[in-house]
Structure formats: C-alpha cells, structure tokens
Amino acid sequence: MAELLYRIGRFAARRHWTVVGAWLAVLAVTATTYVAFAGTLSSNITLPDTPTTRVSQQLERDFEGTGGGNGAIVAETTDGSAFTEEQERELADLFDRVAEVDDVADVTDPFATQQRLDESWDEVSEGEQQLAAGVAQLDGAQAQIDAGREALAEQRAQAREDGTLASVREQLAAAERQLDEGQAELDRQRAKVEEQSEQLEVGKSLTRLSVAYRSVSEDGSAAVANVTFDVAINEVSTEVKTEIEDLAADAGIDGVELHPSQDIAQTVPSILGPGEIAGVVVAAIVLTVMLGTLLGAALPLVTALLGVGVASLASLSFSGVVQFVSVTPVLGVMLGLAVGIDYSLFIINRHRRQLKQGADLHESIGLANGTSGNAVVFAGVTVIVALLALNVTGVGFLGLMGTVGAVAVLVAILMAVTLTPAILSLVGPRILRRRERGRLAAGERDDDDAITDRDKPMGTGRAWAVLALGVVGLLLVAAPATQMRLGLPDGSTQPPESSGFRAYDVQAEKFGEGFNGPLLVVADLPEAIGEDEVAREQANLGEAIDELGDVAAVVPIGASRDRTALAFQVVPDFWPSSESTEALVHGLRDLTPETVGGGEASLGVAGNASANIDISEQLSDALPLYLVLVVGLSLLILVLVFRSILVPLTATLGFVLSLLAAFGGITAIFQLGWFADAFGVHAPGPVLSFLPIIATGILFGLAMDYQLFLVSGMREAYAHGAPARVAVQHGLHAGRAVVTAAAIIMISVFAGFVFSHDATIKPIGFGLAFGVLLDAFVVRMLIIPAAMHLLGEKAWWLPRWLDRILPDVDVEGAGLERSHPTRAADGTARSDVGSDEGGQPLARHRAPARE
Structure with missing residues (x-):
C-alpha cells in the first residue's frame, strides 16, 4: 500500500x-x-415492525379514518382574552382552507368540537334529572297500587265479616285484575327505566373519563385544531407542510397567533x-x-x-x-x-x-x-x-x-x-x-527525528500519578451516564422562537402537558360484540385504563369494522418524554382487562410518544452488541498494526473510558441540565436515542487515528533500537504537535454544530467534540504514555506463534523509506535512520537484544 x-x-x-x-x-x-x-x-424518525407501527397499521386497516398521520394548529389570542365570535368564524374559514390541501383528510373545528363536548355533558346531566323524575313517578304509582291492594284487602275482609262476599266477589275480582294490569305496566316501565339507567351510567362513565379532554381552553383563549392526513406523517411531503404553514402565516386574523405543531412545522x-x-x-x-x-x-x-x-x-x-x-x-x-x-x-x-x-x-x-x-x-x-x-x-x-x-x-x-x-x-x-x-x-x-535529551523518560512515580488521576477523572466525568435515558426530540426541545415550540408551550400551559403526546390505544376483544354493546364495553375498558393512573382523559374513538377491537385516545398527565408517560405506555401494553362478556382484552399503543419509546428501546438494545463489535474490532486492528497484545488493550480501555466520560458529559448537560444555559439547552430531557451508537462508532475511529499517529512513532523508535521508555517519550514528542492541532481542529468543527438550533444536531456536535477532547488530550497524551512507560518492554510483547502468522502492514511506511531514502536537492541520499556501507538502515540507538 x-x-x-x-x-x-x-x-x-x-x-x-x-x-x-x-x-x-x-x-x-x-x-x-x-x-x-x-x-x-x-x-421524522421511524422504524418498521415495532409495537407502535403494528398498532398504526391495524388502525389504518380496520378503523375508519384513523390510519393517517396527525398534526395540530394551535391558535391563541394575543391578549389572553377569550376568542370573539368574529375570530372564531375566521379561524373556522382558515381550517376549511387547510382541509383542502393535498393529503389532508380532515381538520377539526375546535369550537364546534368543544360545543359538542359541552353538550354531551349537559345531555348526561339532563338525562339524570329526567331519569330521577321518572323513577319518582314510578315510585308514586307503585305506592298507589300498593295502597289500592291494601284497600281491596280491607273491602274483602269487611264483606266476609258482613256476609256479603258472594255478592261483591266479581266486583272485587275486577278491581284486583285492574291492579294487576297496573302493576304489570308499572313493571314494564320500571324495566325500561332501569335499561335507560344502565345506558345513562355508561354515558356518565364515558363522559367522566373524557371530561378533561378539551379542544378550547377553559378560559377560551386557546384552541387546537387537529389536522389528519391521508398518509403517515413521515410520508407527508415538505410541500404539503409548507403550504399549511403558509396558510397559517398568511391568515391575518387580528388578535390571534397561529402555531403549527412540530409534526407540521419541522424543518x-x-x-x-x-x-x-x-x-x-x-x-x-x-x-x-x-x-x-x-x-x-x-x-x-x-x-x-x-x-x-x-x-x-x-x-x-x-x-x-x-x-x-x-x-x-x-x-x-x-x-x-x-x-x-x-x-x-x-x-x-x-x-x-x-x-x-x-x-x-x-x-x-x-x-x-x-x-x-x-x-x-x-x-x-x-x-x-x-x-x-x-x-x-x-x-x-x-x-x-x-x-x-x-x-x-x-x-x-x-x-x-x-x-x-x-x-x-x-x-x-x-x-x-x-x-x-x-x-x-x-x-x-x-x-527532528534524532533522539535527544528531551526524550528522557518520565519518572515512574509521575507515571503512576498521571495514570491514576486520568482514570479517576474520566470515571467521575462518566458518573452521570448511569442515569442516562434515551428518547427523541419533541416540541419542547425546539428553538423557543419556533412554531413547534410555541405550539407545544401553549398546549402544555392551557390544556395540560400530556396533550402534547396523546396515545392511541387499541383493545383487541376475545370475540366480536354487538353494535348495542359497544358503548358499554368502551366504558368498561376505559375505566380499566383510567385506573392505571397518570391518565388525564380517556376518549373513545370508535370500533373496528367487525367490532373485534375498540380504539381510544388516552391523554397522559405528563409530557411525552417523561418517565411517567413511558411507564404508562408499558402499563397499557401489560394490561389485560376483563371484558363485559367475559374473557380478557389485550391492548396495543401507538402515537408519537409511544413511537419514540419503541425507537429508543430498540437502539438501547442494539448498543451493547455494537459496542462489543467495535471494541473487538479495535483489538484486532491494533494487534495487527502494533504487533503487540498490551498496547491494543491499553488503547481499547482508554477508548472505553473516554467514551463513557463523553456519555457522562452528554447526560449531565442535555438530560440533567447542568450548565444548560451555556450550551443553549432550554429544555433538558432524554438523550437523543441514536447518539450513543453514533458517538461510539465515530469516536472509536477517531481515537484509533490519534493512537495510530502517536504510538506508531513510539513503535518506530523502539524498532530502531531505542529503549522502550525512551521510545515512548520520543514518539510523544514527535507526534503531539500535529495530533494536538488535528484534535483542536476536530473539536472546533464539531463544536460549531453545538450552536445549531436543531435539537438533534446540537447533542451530536457536543458529544463528538467533548469525546475527542477527552480522548486526544487525556487518554492519548496522558494515560497511554503513562501506561506504556509502566509497561516498559512488556508493552511490545507478542507471542512468537502470533508474530509468525500476522502480516506486516507497515503503517508507518518504514519499508518505503528504506527503498526510497529521502533525496536532497543536491542529489545526495538521506535516510531518517542513516545507512551503512551497504545502504541498509542503521538505528541511532540500539537497545539490548530482545527476545
């Protein structure tokens, strides 16, 4: 090569x-x-064949109008007052225009939706009053019938006593038949009332479960219009999203600000x-x-x-x-x-x-x-x-x-x-x-290649101190990584001036944090149910979901075409990336509530919050395998390059230390919020789910770069005869200037991305810059030289059998230097190591014979 x-x-x-x-x-x-x-x-970041995608596919396949992606347009008044009738009409007209955009299936009118929600609660209250009045009437009629039976019994007794029972028998029998008919009618009416009472209880239960769900805030100053697309959100084109944003930006409604949500406004x-x-x-x-x-x-x-x-x-x-x-x-x-x-x-x-x-x-x-x-x-x-x-x-x-x-x-x-x-x-x-x-x-x-007095080995005590301080320091920096949680950015992580952040912020403030990450829950029933049983089963399963806790609202969406599954929208109490919402998703998936007709239902969960959890967990599961692969690869490559066992071990352990420390710094700033203001992190949250794997791959490669350019100089000096500890210092002095410059350049380029407004780019830039900083200046220039000094000659030990089978890759190009000695302008040949009479290279310092 x-x-x-x-x-x-x-x-x-x-x-x-x-x-x-x-x-x-x-x-x-x-x-x-x-x-x-x-x-x-x-x-949008998506993965095929996750629990979320399977539920989404079921919704698209079996339910009417629920399979497409969703976004929102959040409207708020500029002065915090309730919307006027004129503003409501103009907003309704705007939402109608948005509904005409390609790939948009429907846009809800939040004011009409809120009116229906309010009317449903009023209807339940009115039905309760009517039912109570009907029960009172039935109780009154029952009392009259009971009184009539008592009077009839008294008449019969009196007639028996007077001896006139035979003459009034038919009259008494007719009166008794009339009372029986009245009782039968009354029983029929009571059964009807009981049936209505049961239906009312179902309606009351459904209303109670969904009463916290609103499309207009309680103070009337904010409203959310849900935008439903014909296709999945990741398939909605940029042109469609831009057209919706332009319609919102050009609406020109006095006193109203419009904020398309992150799903629409992502750039x-x-x-x-x-x-x-x-x-x-x-x-x-x-x-x-x-x-x-x-x-x-x-x-x-x-x-x-x-x-x-x-x-x-x-x-x-x-x-x-x-x-x-x-x-x-x-x-x-x-x-x-x-x-x-x-x-x-x-x-x-x-x-x-x-x-x-x-x-x-x-x-x-x-x-x-x-x-x-x-x-x-x-x-x-x-x-x-x-x-x-x-x-x-x-x-x-x-x-x-x-x-x-x-x-x-x-x-x-x-x-x-x-x-x-x-x-x-x-x-x-x-x-x-x-x-x-x-x-x-x-x-x-x-x-510059001559070994001089500056290559004097460091003291052994100093080497131990440097090694100990370096390792302990990196472990301390890595400590926050034990609390690392993985997730994906949501609206809260967007720039504060962005539409996505404003939509998120308004919904969290006016409606509740969980409204930014509603969950779609599908309950698969053991068997199909009748059309008249849907509401009762919805109330039954809704109560079971609500009992899990940390649930703000449970709203029935509908039944599948064959009525073997029911769908709900579940609004959590907390924001999408919270530990509470993550626990709720797992709790829903583990829940097997009993159905009204017997048997157990199984629940599946979809939605953005659920998808983020699935992606993060899958990436988290892949990280250990990838880390083992990369570490194993580094060992093999370094054994081949340096023809040593201990040098690759120290290099790989150093890489693992710097990697863990980089994870610790990322977790401390982006999740725990340490020094968040200095790095422009206004909403600490879970660490970007794919950052650990990306950082592992890139930092591994860069760490091996610096290891190669520093330690190859040490190996070259040792191979030319310098004592092992002298070779360590010589290689360090020869390579540290260019490696320092290279590392500073690398850090500068990566750090430039830390100031990006994008919540995905920012942590990647920081993680790579911080990782290179630690690996280049702490591991490669402090820990590795100290470790190799302590190892001495043992650092270059290689079993004879392995030495025989390993190819000589000659990364430093020493063979090329021997075959092409540097030729000066005057035509005289030069070699970095000198040459004997036969032109063979000479070492400047010859070490004692080594086995």
Whole structure:
C-alpha cells in the first residue's frame, strides 16, 4: 500500500492540473445528479415492525379514518382574552382552507368540537334529572297500587265479616285484575327505566373519563385544531407542510397567533450555519499557527470543503430513492470537514518536515503520501468500518447515517492522497515559511527525528500519578451516564422562537402537558360484540385504563369494522418524554382487562410518544452488541498494526473510558441540565436515542487515528533500537504537535454544530467534540504514555506463534523509506535512520537484544 500511495503521490505531483480538473469534474457530475435525482428529506424518525407501527397499521386497516398521520394548529389570542365570535368564524374559514390541501383528510373545528363536548355533558346531566323524575313517578304509582291492594284487602275482609262476599266477589275480582294490569305496566316501565339507567351510567362513565379532554381552553383563549392526513406523517411531503404553514402565516386574523405543531412545522436543519462557519474559522487559525503560512492553512480547508461538497451531493442524489432523515447529510458534513482537514494536515506536515530536511519537492510529496498517507488510509478505513458496522444494528435510518458518514470519510481519504499532493506540487516550496526557505537555501537541515535529551523518560512515580488521576477523572466525568435515558426530540426541545415550540408551550400551559403526546390505544376483544354493546364495553375498558393512573382523559374513538377491537385516545398527565408517560405506555401494553362478556382484552399503543419509546428501546438494545463489535474490532486492528497484545488493550480501555466520560458529559448537560444555559439547552430531557451508537462508532475511529499517529512513532523508535521508555517519550514528542492541532481542529468543527438550533444536531456536535477532547488530550497524551512507560518492554510483547502468522502492514511506511531514502536537492541520499556501507538502515540507538 505504501509503495502504491508513493506512486500516486508522485503522479499527482507531476500531473497536478489533471488531478485538480478531475476532482472538479467529479464535483460537477455529483451536482448534476443531485439536481436530477434528489428527493425531500424527512424530519421524522421511524422504524418498521415495532409495537407502535403494528398498532398504526391495524388502525389504518380496520378503523375508519384513523390510519393517517396527525398534526395540530394551535391558535391563541394575543391578549389572553377569550376568542370573539368574529375570530372564531375566521379561524373556522382558515381550517376549511387547510382541509383542502393535498393529503389532508380532515381538520377539526375546535369550537364546534368543544360545543359538542359541552353538550354531551349537559345531555348526561339532563338525562339524570329526567331519569330521577321518572323513577319518582314510578315510585308514586307503585305506592298507589300498593295502597289500592291494601284497600281491596280491607273491602274483602269487611264483606266476609258482613256476609256479603258472594255478592261483591266479581266486583272485587275486577278491581284486583285492574291492579294487576297496573302493576304489570308499572313493571314494564320500571324495566325500561332501569335499561335507560344502565345506558345513562355508561354515558356518565364515558363522559367522566373524557371530561378533561378539551379542544378550547377553559378560559377560551386557546384552541387546537387537529389536522389528519391521508398518509403517515413521515410520508407527508415538505410541500404539503409548507403550504399549511403558509396558510397559517398568511391568515391575518387580528388578535390571534397561529402555531403549527412540530409534526407540521419541522424543518430540515441547515448544513452550514454561523456556528459551523465559526468552527471552520477556528480550524483555519490553528492551521495558520501550526503551518506558519496562510497558503498552507488554506490547503486542508480547500480539500476538505471540496470533499464535503462531493460526498454530500453524491449521497443526497439517492434521497429520491431512499428516505433520508434530515440529520443524515449534516452528519456527513460534520465528519467530512473534520477528517478531511486532519488527513490533509498529516500529509502536509510530513511533507514540510521532509522539505526542511532537504528533500526534493516531488520525491518529498511521494514519500509523504506513502508514509503519512498510508497511515491516513489505514486510520480512515478504521473509521469507515466502524461507521458501516452501524448497519449490523438492524436499524435502517442508523445504518444509512453510517453509510453516508462512511462515504464522507472515503472521499476525504481520496482527496487527501490525490488532491493534496497535486496542490502541494502547485504550491511548491511556498508551503514553508519564508524563514524556513531561507535556512534551507543556506544549507541548513533539520533533523527532528534524532533522539535527544528531551526524550528522557518520565519518572515512574509521575507515571503512576498521571495514570491514576486520568482514570479517576474520566470515571467521575462518566458518573452521570448511569442515569442516562434515551428518547427523541419533541416540541419542547425546539428553538423557543419556533412554531413547534410555541405550539407545544401553549398546549402544555392551557390544556395540560400530556396533550402534547396523546396515545392511541387499541383493545383487541376475545370475540366480536354487538353494535348495542359497544358503548358499554368502551366504558368498561376505559375505566380499566383510567385506573392505571397518570391518565388525564380517556376518549373513545370508535370500533373496528367487525367490532373485534375498540380504539381510544388516552391523554397522559405528563409530557411525552417523561418517565411517567413511558411507564404508562408499558402499563397499557401489560394490561389485560376483563371484558363485559367475559374473557380478557389485550391492548396495543401507538402515537408519537409511544413511537419514540419503541425507537429508543430498540437502539438501547442494539448498543451493547455494537459496542462489543467495535471494541473487538479495535483489538484486532491494533494487534495487527502494533504487533503487540498490551498496547491494543491499553488503547481499547482508554477508548472505553473516554467514551463513557463523553456519555457522562452528554447526560449531565442535555438530560440533567447542568450548565444548560451555556450550551443553549432550554429544555433538558432524554438523550437523543441514536447518539450513543453514533458517538461510539465515530469516536472509536477517531481515537484509533490519534493512537495510530502517536504510538506508531513510539513503535518506530523502539524498532530502531531505542529503549522502550525512551521510545515512548520520543514518539510523544514527535507526534503531539500535529495530533494536538488535528484534535483542536476536530473539536472546533464539531463544536460549531453545538450552536445549531436543531435539537438533534446540537447533542451530536457536543458529544463528538467533548469525546475527542477527552480522548486526544487525556487518554492519548496522558494515560497511554503513562501506561506504556509502566509497561516498559512488556508493552511490545507478542507471542512468537502470533508474530509468525500476522502480516506486516507497515503503517508507518518504514519499508518505503528504506527503498526510497529521502533525496536532497543536491542529489545526495538521506535516510531518517542513516545507512551503512551497504545502504541498509542503521538505528541511532540500539537497545539490548530482545527476545
């Protein structure tokens, strides 16, 4: 690989305009395919075959008008007073216009709905009064009949006593028959009243269960119009949502503000905003400080931005075929910028070092590409493998995010090993500072690779102290991760000025927190019921649901076409992402209430809150498997690279520590609310459900990058004969400047996304920036050197049998350096390690013989 990259570097240096033109052509092609084939991005995250989707499919299949997606338009008066009749009429007209939009099945009039709700309660109260009056009349009639029977009995007794019983027998019998007929009629009336009483009790029960449900607030200052679509919410096009938003924005109703809910008003996050640009500016400053020239600083930025353009346009060209979640291209941009700058920087830094040692321009470009470029390819492939491994989680949108991220990294690698050499050839010696060019012209040569007194090993006591403090510090930072809960953003996490947040806030304040996350509950009955039994069964099951607790309202929706299932809307007491609502969803799914006719019903739950819970749980279940996969992969790769057992173990344990600490920081800020104001988190809640898996994959790849660029220098020095502990310090001193710059650039780019208004992008940006900060500066530059110092010679131990079967990947390109010694401009050959009379490399310091 090193020899191939050397040749590619030399070719790119000689044919620089061809390479530049080829990449510009690729950019033009991807731009064309994007314009021709790109589709719309979705703001909704869904998973197939979850409990929620199965219930949603049942609603769509078996119930009338309940299978489509739902949103809401929230209206409120600007002065907090009740709506006027004129405002109600104008709002009703607006909702009628919204109902005419494509894919909109229905829009409820909240004022008409609230009037029906109020009338139903009045009807129940009136029915109770009428029933009570009827019972009183029946009791009065019963009393009269009873009195008539008593009088008849007295007449019979008196006639017997007077001896006139025979003469009045027929008269008494007629009177008794009349009383019996009256009693029979009275019994019929009483049975009818009892039947009405039972129906009234059912109605009373249903009304009591749903009385808290409102479409207009109690003070009359806010109203919610439910928008029902013909298709699932994730299938509603951006054009439809935009048309609804425009109708609401242009309504022009005096004294009324309209807020489409998050389901309608969700927007695709911007790929490059002010925060992201600020991150690129910081990266430019770091590059300028390190490389010393504006021209040198511009090179990595140009290649990274061009690579991001190619990768993003190429990936989005498939968005018309595959559904893209809106965060997917942003992740690609985030990764493409960060690794694109870093990978180009590694090659440029190596090239500059060789030029200062007197190397020929084109030879130096080829060697830099074959050595540092080889390490770039290996490190980049590690990141790609970690990202592509997201597909093994079985979560479609997550696998797609990993694939798009992998494409961005692949393009960054290709840019680094082809376009960077071409531009370096164009720039020529100007990649060096003027002072450095002057020293080179005067015949001065740098020899930064020589082992000097600065490579003196650290003290063992200091090594133990650094190791202990580093590990304990990371564990303390990781402590909040023990309380991590996973979830997805809701309206409360949107920017405070956004329509989605205002809709959420008004509903929570005027109607109750649970109205932002109603649940759809379907009860499957043991057998079909009669049409006249539906209401009674609804009341029975509704009472069972209400008894679970933390339920604000239970509203019957209807029965399935074959009446084997009943549907309810259940409004929780608390907000959608609360632990209470999560417990309620699980409680409903576990509930098996007894039906009126005997047997047990089983309940299923759907709705946005339920879907978020299902997605979070599935991702949480996939995380341990993915973590084991990534950790196992890191061990295998590092054993292959460093030909050691203990070095990979320390590297992997260090990665796990930094990863857990990153999770702790994410949990502390975004869930527990620590320092929330500083990071613009106005509504702490559950951690983004797919963030732990995404962070694991990306941070693993980046951690291996830094491990490779630091520890490979240690291995190289040790292989050349330096004592193990001296080699540790030499490798650290040789690589820490470029790794520090690379880490700061990476952190700056990721941190730029922390200031995004999108609640999905913000925690991803923070998690990656914080994770890189901890891994680069605490793990790779403190803990790993301390651990390797303590291990000494044992750090490089490898069983002989394993040494024989492992291939020599030569990540550092040492073989290339031996076969292509750096050639100075005067034609003399140079080698970083010197050579004997036969041209074989010599070590500067030879360690005692090692087995």
